[in-house]
Amino acid sequence: xxxxxxxxxxxxxxxxxxxxxxxxxxxxxxxxxxxxxxxxxxxxxxxxxxxxxxxxxxxxxxxxxxxxxxxxxxxxxxxxxxxxxxxxxxxxxxxxxxxxxxxxxxxxxxxxxxxxxxxxxxxxxxxxxxxxxxxxxxxxxxxxxxxxxxxxxxxxxxxxxxxxxxxxxxxxxxxxxxxxxxxxxxxxxxxxxxxxxxxxxxxxxxxxxxxxxxxxxxxxxxxxxxxxxxxxxxxxxxxxxxxxxxxxxxxxxxxxxxxxxxxxxxxxxxxxxxxxxxxxxxxxxxxxxxxxxxxxxxxxxxxxxxxxxxxxxxxx
Amino acid sequence: xxxxxxxxxxxxxxxxxxxxxxxxxxxxxxxxxxxxxxxxxxxxxxxxxxxxxxxxxxxxxxxxxxxxxxxxxxxxxxxxxxxxxxxxxxxxxxxxxxxxxxxxxxxxxxxxxxxxxxxxxxxxxxxxxxxxxxxxxxxxxxxxxxxxxxxxxxxxxxxxxxxxxxxxxxxxxxxxxxxxxxxxxxxxxxxxxxxxxxxxxxxxxxxxxxxxxxxxxxxxxxxxxxxxxxxxxxxxxxxxxxxxxxxxxxxxxxxxxxxxxxxxxxxxxxxxxxxxxxxxxxxxxxxxxxxxxxxxxxxxxxxx
Amino acid sequence: xxxxxxxxxxxxxxxxxxxxxxxxxxxxxxxxxxxxxxxxxxxxxxxxxxxxxxxxxxxxxxxxxxxxxxxxxxxxxxxxxxxxxxxxxxxxxxxxxxxxxxxxxxxxxxxxxxxxxxxxxxxxxxxxxxxxxxxxxxxxxxxxxxxxxxxxxxxxxxxxxxxxxxxxxxxxxxxxxxxxxxxxxxxxxxxxxxxxxxxxxxxxxxxxxxxxxxxxxxxxxxxxxxxxxxxxxxxxxxxxxxxxxxxxxxxxxxxxxxxxxxxxxxxxxxxxxxxxxxxxxxxxxxxxxxxxxxxxxxxxxxxxxxxxxxxxxxxxxxxxxxx
Numbered sequence: 001x002x003x004x005x006x007x008x009x010x011x012x013x014x015x016x017x018x019x020x021x022x023x024x025x026x027x028x029x030x031x032x033x034x035x036x037x038x039x040x041x042x043x044x045x046x047x048x049x050x051x052x053x054x055x056x057x058x059x060x061x062x063x064x065x066x067x068x069x070x071x072x073x074x075x076x077x078x079x080x081x082x083x084x085x086x087x088x089x090x091x092x093x094x095x096x097x098x099x100x101x102x103x104x105x106x107x108x109x110x111x112x113x114x115x116x117x118x119x120x121x122x123x124x125x126x127x128x129x130x131x132x133x134x135x136x137x138x139x140x141x142x143x144x145x146x147x148x149x150x151x152x153x154x155x156x157x158x159x160x161x162x163x164x165x166x167x168x169x170x171x172x173x174x175x176x177x178x179x180x181x182x183x184x185x186x187x188x189x190x191x192x193x194x195x196x197x198x199x200x201x202x203x204x205x206x207x208x209x210x211x212x213x214x215x216x217x218x219x220x221x222x223x224x225x226x227x228x229x230x231x232x233x234x235x236x237x238x239x240x241x242x243x244x245x246x247x248x249x250x251x252x253x254x255x256x257x258x259x260x261x262x263x264x265x266x267x268x269x270x271x272x273x274x275x276x277x278x279x280x281x282x283x284x285x286x287x288x289x290x291x292x293x294x295x296x297x298x299x300x301x302x303x304x305x306x307x308x309x310x311x312x313x314x315x316x
Numbered sequence: 317x318x319x320x321x322x323x324x325x326x327x328x329x330x331x332x333x334x335x336x337x338x339x340x341x342x343x344x345x346x347x348x349x350x351x352x353x354x355x356x357x358x359x360x361x362x363x364x365x366x367x368x369x370x371x372x373x374x375x376x377x378x379x380x381x382x383x384x385x386x387x388x389x390x391x392x393x394x395x396x397x398x399x400x401x402x403x404x405x406x407x408x409x410x411x412x413x414x415x416x417x418x419x420x421x422x423x424x425x426x427x428x429x430x431x432x433x434x435x436x437x438x439x440x441x442x443x444x445x446x447x448x449x450x451x452x453x454x455x456x457x458x459x460x461x462x463x464x465x466x467x468x469x470x471x472x473x474x475x476x477x478x479x480x481x482x483x484x485x486x487x488x489x490x491x492x493x494x495x496x497x498x499x500x501x502x503x504x505x506x507x508x509x510x511x512x513x514x515x516x517x518x519x520x521x522x523x524x525x526x527x528x529x530x531x532x533x534x535x536x537x538x539x540x541x542x543x544x545x546x547x548x549x550x551x552x553x554x555x556x557x558x559x560x561x562x563x564x565x566x567x568x569x570x571x572x573x574x575x576x577x578x579x580x581x582x583x584x585x586x587x588x589x590x591x592x593x594x595x596x597x598x599x600x601x602x603x604x605x606x607x608x609x610x611x612x613x614x615x616x617x618x619x620x
Numbered sequence: 621x622x623x624x625x626x627x628x629x630x631x632x633x634x635x636x637x638x639x640x641x642x643x644x645x646x647x648x649x650x651x652x653x654x655x656x657x658x659x660x661x662x663x664x665x666x667x668x669x670x671x672x673x674x675x676x677x678x679x680x681x682x683x684x685x686x687x688x689x690x691x692x693x694x695x696x697x698x699x700x701x702x703x704x705x706x707x708x709x710x711x712x713x714x715x716x717x718x719x720x721x722x723x724x725x726x727x728x729x730x731x732x733x734x735x736x737x738x739x740x741x742x743x744x745x746x747x748x749x750x751x752x753x754x755x756x757x758x759x760x761x762x763x764x765x766x767x768x769x770x771x772x773x774x775x776x777x778x779x780x781x782x783x784x785x786x787x788x789x790x791x792x793x794x795x796x797x798x799x800x801x802x803x804x805x806x807x808x809x810x811x812x813x814x815x816x817x818x819x820x821x822x823x824x825x826x827x828x829x830x831x832x833x834x835x836x837x838x839x840x841x842x843x844x845x846x847x848x849x850x851x852x853x854x855x856x857x858x859x860x861x862x863x864x865x866x867x868x869x870x871x872x873x874x875x876x877x878x879x880x881x882x883x884x885x886x887x888x889x890x891x892x893x894x895x896x897x898x899x900x901x902x903x904x905x906x907x908x909x910x911x912x913x914x915x916x917x918x919x920x921x922x923x924x925x926x927x928x929x930x931x932x933x934x935x936x937x938x939x940x941x942x943x
Contacts, residue, residue, distance in 0.1 A: 045806035046777075060517050087519035100510035104532040113528075114518040153894055164514065183662040183895070184833060188877035188888040195887070210806060213836075217879030217888060240881055254811040256836030257881065258863055267812060271776050 002035040005171050005204045006090075011056055011066035013049070017276060024275050026052045027063065028228040034172060039198065039205040041219035041236070043212060043251070045272055049228040054174040054208045058090035059083075070171075088118050091165040095177035097157035101149040107160055108145040111135065114167045134163040137200075138193060155186035162193065166201055174206045179214060191218055212255050216240055224248045227275055227283040234308035244310045247284050282313065290314060350612050357608020360601040367598060371417035380408040382415040382568045391584050400590045403577065413590050415568040419480070420598065423553040424546040427487035432542055435492035436534070439499025440526055444507055453496065460493035466555055473561040483562055487549055495541060502537055506530045536613035543606030547599035554595055570595050623690075624794055624827045625651040625674070630687035630697075632669055632678060641898045643669045643682065645851040648925065648933075650844075651795065654825040656818070658842035658859070660832060660874070664895045666851040667831045671797045673697075674829075675714055676704045692794065710740040713788035717800040719780035723772040730756075730768030733787045740791050751790065759786040760816055778809035782816070789820060796820075797829045802837065814841050835878060839863060844931075847871045850896055850906040853925070857932040867934040869911045905936070913938055 009031050015024040027049045034040050034057075042050040055061040057068055059075050067074040075086050091114075094100035101110055111131045115122065132142050138159040149157055158178060165173050175194065179187040195218060198205060209215050215222060216236060223233045224247065232245040243249045254267075272287075273279050279286050285295040294313050302311040351358045370377055386406035394401045400409035442453040460468075472486035506512065507530060515525050550570075556562030557571030565572060570591040577587035632644040644666050651657050659667045672678050674689055676696060689696040691712070699707070716722045724732060733755070734748045743751065749768070756764035759782045772780060781801060788796055798817065802810040818841050821828050830842055838845055839859060846856040847868065855868035866872040876889035893910045902908050905918045915937065923935045 045808060055513075058517060060513055084519035087517060090517065092514065092517045094510040094514065096510060100514055102511040102529050102533070104535075105528075113515065113520065117518055117520050117524075155894065161514075164518075168518075184835075184874055185662060185877050185891040186894070188879075188890045191879070192887050192890060212807070213879045213881050216881045217885060237884075251807060252881070254807040255881065256807075256810065256814065256834065256840040258835055258839040258875070258878075259880070259882075267815065271778055271809070272806070 002038070004033050005036050005070070006034045006057060006206075007067075007069040008032050008053075008057055009067040009069065011053065011063045011068070013052055013056060013061065013063040022276050025228050025278050026275065027056065028278075030066075030225075030228070030230055032223060032230065032233065034204050034206055036171075037198070037202050037204060038220040039207050039218055041207045041209060041215040041222045042225060043209060043215055043222060044225035045210065045251075047227075047272060047275055048225045049275075050208050050225050051176055053225070054176055054206055055092070057206060058092060058172070058174055059087070060092065084118070088114075088168045089171040090174070091168065091170040091172070092174040092176060093158075093161050093165045093178045096181055097154050097161060098149075098181075100161050101157055103149055106146050106148055107135070107140065107152075110149070110160060111163045111167060114164060118168055130167075131163075134167055137166070137197065138163040139189075153186075155182055155190060158182060158190055159193065162190075162197070166197055166203070169201055170203055172204045172206060174208070176208045177210070178207075180209065180211060187214070194218065212240075212252060213257075224251065227273065227278060229283055230302055230309070230311060231284070232308075232310045232312075233302075234310075238308060244308075244315045245312050246288050246290050246314070250287075250289075282311075354608035354611060356604050357612075360604040360608070363597065363601045364605065367417055367601075368421060370414050371421055374411075374414050374418060378408075378411040378414055380411045382407060382412045383566050391580065391587075393584075394586060401584065401586050403573075403587055404580065409573075409587060409590050412568040412573060413570070413594050416570045416573060416591060417594065417598075419563055419567060419569040420550050420553060420571075420595070422480075423483060423487065424550040424598070424602075427484045428491065428542060428545045428549045430484065430488040431491035432495050432538065432545065434488065435495025436499050436531075436538060438492070439496035440503050440530065440534075442496065443500040443503025444522065444526055444530065450500070454500065457493035457496050460490070461497075463490075465490040466552060469552060469556060470559065470561055473556060480563065483553060483556065486556075487552055490552075491545060491549070495538075495545075498537060498541060499534055502534045503530055506533050536610065539613060540606045540610045543602050543609060546602045550595060550598060622653045623650045624653045624692060625649070626688075626690040627670075627674075628688050628690070630670075630673060630689060631685045632666075632673055632682055633685045634683075635681045636899060639899060640685075643851055643898060644673065646687065647848070647851075647853050649846055649853065649856075651827050651829060652844070653794075653827055654821065655843040656821055656828040656830055656841050658830045658832060658838040658845045659848060660835065660838055660845060661848035662833060662874075662895050664850075664898075665848040667848050668799055669851075670848075671714065671799055671829065671831055674795075674797060675708060675712065706740075709736050709793075710791045711793050712795045712797065713791070713793045714797040714799065715781070715784045715788050715801050717803050719777065719784045719804075720772060722784060723780065725772050727771075728769050729772055729775065729783045730770075733783065733790060736787055737790045752786075755786045755790050756783075759783075759789070759820075760812070761786070777805055778812065781805060781809075781813055785813075785816065785820070789824070789826070792824055793826060795827050795829065797831070799831045800833070801830075803832070803834070810837075817841065835875060847874070850901060851898060852906060852935065853933070854907065854936070855932075855934045861929075861932050865932070867928060867932070868907075868936050869913055869938070870907050873910075873912075 011027050011030045013027040015026055017024055030053060042053060044050050052061060056063045059068065062076060068076060070086055070090065078086055108128070108131055111134055112127050115127050115130055132145065135142060140156060140159055140163065149160065152160070178194070179190050182190060191214065194205070207215065207219055219236045221233065222236050222239045224231045224245065226247050231247050232239065232243070239248060240252065243252055281297045282295040282300050285291045288295065292313060300311045300313045302309045384407065389402050389406035390404055392398050392402040398408050398410070400413065402408055403412070438453050442450040469486040469490050472489060473482060476482045512525060512529050515529055553562055553569065554571030554574065557569050558575045563569035563572050573591040574588055580587050627647060627649040629646045629648065630644055631642060631646055633640045633642050647670065649670070659670060661667050673684060674696065676699065678684060684697050687697070723729065730749070730752050733752045737743060737748050737751055753764045753768060756767060761767050761779060761782050775783065802813050805813060814837065817828060820826060830837070832838060842859050844856065844858050845862045846853050847870065848854065849870050855862065855871045862871065866875060873889065873891040877891060879885060879888055891910050896902065896906065896909065904920050905923050908914045908918045911918065917937050923937050925933050925935045927933050
């Protein structure tokens with residue numbers, strides 16, 4: 001059995017709306033585990049709560065209830081130095097390489113910030129040599145140590161963000177759509193880099209993405225979310241070859257692909273329901289082509305079988 | 317073949333990821349660009365520097381003493397000896413305008429600086445921590461803003477008496493509220509930025525986040541606000557002096573000079589015009605400088 | 621084949637620091653009637669610039685400095701501002717990537733769509749409203765009459781894009797330019813919008829220029845493809861040919877760098893380097909610094925556009941199938 005890095009237990013997060021009594025149900029009772037040195041992908045359409053869940057996992061957003069257990073301890077109850085030491089192991093890479101770097105700090109200052117924060121009293125030369133090593137790891141030339149972020153292209157900024165995230169050798173990195181703002185040719189460079197770094201640093205990734213082809217490339221396991229709930233979790237190959245949940249099937253089918261262009265598709269009906277007025281029963285039933293009566297009233301539970309979990313009344 | 321080999325082994329070309337970074341402009345080149353794009357602001361800066369230099373070295377620049385009265389030279393018309401004439405006590409107007417710059421600029425700079433510091437600290441705290449602290453600070457600011465500022469300053473001056481230090485206190489108390497509002501809203505939007513989130517996820521403490529990530533990004537706004545507040549402070553001083561609660565005679569202050577010369581508005585207009593035009597030039601120069609700085613300091617504008 | 625739009629040797633230049641930078645450097649594009657033509661490339665390759673030139677919306681300091689855009693017998697590069705106003709929105713219309721920024725947030729969507737038709741067709745308000753509701757039904761907006769009175773922020777991203785398409789289609793234009801219309805949308809909504817666009821093209825005989833960076837989208841709905849790189853068309857062919865007989869190293873690089881579902885890859889192919897700065901282009905072929913199979917001639921000479929079969933143009937010295 002592989003070691004577990006992070007275990008999320010019954011996470012619930014709701015956001016208030018301008019109207020009283022109405023809340024955005026961002027995440028409703030989600031539990032999952034992330035193993036050592038693996039990439040778990042969170043996929044789903046916008047508004048399904050995948051980014052919120054990723055930020056909850058590392059304590060950047062505090063959920064309303066639930067636990068995030070890192071090394072047998074709930075990170076939400078930690079305080080002070082204890083919390084700081086835990087955060088060292090939980091890092092994040094953001095989607096927007098333009099907003100995630102402070103425009104008034106040089107590349108060197110940005111990458112050295114986590115090192116300085118966690119190694120008080122480290123010598124300046126030591127920090128600099130460490131930063132230069134990190135820059136080399138992510139493919140930014142040393143000469144750019146004193147440059148400012150606005151002088152770089154999107155792909156290079158994303159590399160700087162990655163260097164900052166791996167600086168403390170974290171156990172888990174949440175990658176929040178790290179390549180969706182990049183061009184195709186730059187995207188493949190960054191994906192390769194993330195894969196190489198994982199091999200080198202032995203970190204786990206919680207990889208949040210809406211692009212299933214990227215997920216297929218990088219992930220070991222995939223977790224499909226719909227409206228704040230998990231539909232299906234399983235190994236990447238299993239999910240892509242044999243999706244069990246109707247939503248996963250439709251999602252895979254919707255990807256415009258070169259190989260199967262022009263085939264007749266089963267279209268997903270309608271729009272995503274609002275997370276404020278969540279449908280009763282199975283949250284997917286309003287769009288599901290195989291909806292049964294029970295789906296409208298009872299919420300399906302996530303059943304595990306052979307390392308694969310599905311929440312659907314049709315799959316038993 | 318040779319050529320191709322050369323290109324392939326060129327370390328710069330081989331560098332896979334580093335290509336196409338914009339070349340660093342030299343400092344002088346940058347300066348040239350900035351000046352050529354903001355001529356008016358640059359001109360204003362020179363004017364301000366000249367005025368400041370005159371004020372500092374007034375003892376050297378001026379031939380006359382601003383306080384020495386000479387009743388035989390009362391109300392002289394502009395001449396070679398007295399380029400702007402003399403006032404009702406025979407003092408040289410030009411000398412008094414130059415000495416007046418000392419008072420006006422000190423009052424423009426120091427209370428503005430104090431009020432901005434107070435406003436910035438309170439605004440940062442209110443915006444970053446939110447909740448009850450935010451509520452308390454902002455209501456206090458609202459109360460300050462609800463008072464007519466000149467009236468408030470007058471109340472302070474009447475209770476504490478005239479004098480330079482009291483003007484500082486009065487003007488500082490009056491002006492911090494608007495700064496704190498601006499800084500608060502800036503802080504609110506900056507603390508939602510991803511680089512702030514990234515710092516939080518690293519475990520960087522709040523004080524460091526505020527001083528490293530939020531304050532430096534407020535500075536362009538603050539600099540602009542600072543240059544734009546200086547004129548209003550100068551004008552307030554003039555108004556207070558005009559109303560008799562500011563600088564006290566025989567001190568040479570622009571506001572005071574306008575007051576004492578108002579009797580001679582029609583017989584000797586230059587006496588009123590000289591300090592008034594001085595006020596106008598300084599106020600305009602700071603305004604133009606503020607506008608120029610706003611364009612230069614915005615890193616997002618530079619990106620495009 | 622009837623071409624509704626023919627672009628020949630179009631050049632658009634920008635004056636930067638006293639130098640002319642060619643954002644478009646002699647491109648040839650044909651848009652046949654009733655077909656969907658894809659223009660693909662990375663950011664900065666000039667695909668949006670092409671759209672802007674057709675719409676006559678190039679902003680200063682940019683300028684069309686050469687070539688022609690022939691639209692139904694009219695040369696658009698010589699069309700004045702007044703005549704353009706009659707063409708834009710009526711005969712050529714455009715939809716954008718982010719529908720929220722192209723809609724006025726304080727005006728009801730129905731009213732915004734109506735404005736365009738009242739401007740071009742001289743209809744009364746009631747007639748216009750009827751037409752708008754018809755077009756809303758046609759583009760698949762549920763409860764069209766209710767949606768007529770909605771504000772943009774009340775609609776989801778997919779519905780907003782449908783409103784934009786409705787607005788673009790209401791005057792039955794001959795040509796629709798879609799600039800990354802599905803990039804901001806989720807895959808399931810993207811599939812719906814692509815299907816809708818294909819249907820509109822078939823039903824109304826409208827030609828569509830589909831500007832995108834997504835090869836999957838191209839494969840899904842386009843009939844012809846133009847691949848652009850650094851202001852030039854490097855390869856063009858019908859969709860099937862481009863995927864089966866890829867002939868330009870850039871096209872094949874783009875195709876290889878997309879992860880494929882159902883194929884286990886340990887690493888992705890990468891095109892090395894970045895898109896070049898148009899002020900500082902290589903002397904020979906523009907792609908030479910990033911090309912895996914560059915030869916001596918590629919560094920010194922510029923490749924010509926060459927037809928290697930009917931409809932298949934490629935601009936590369938290595939014309940053999942290199943895939």
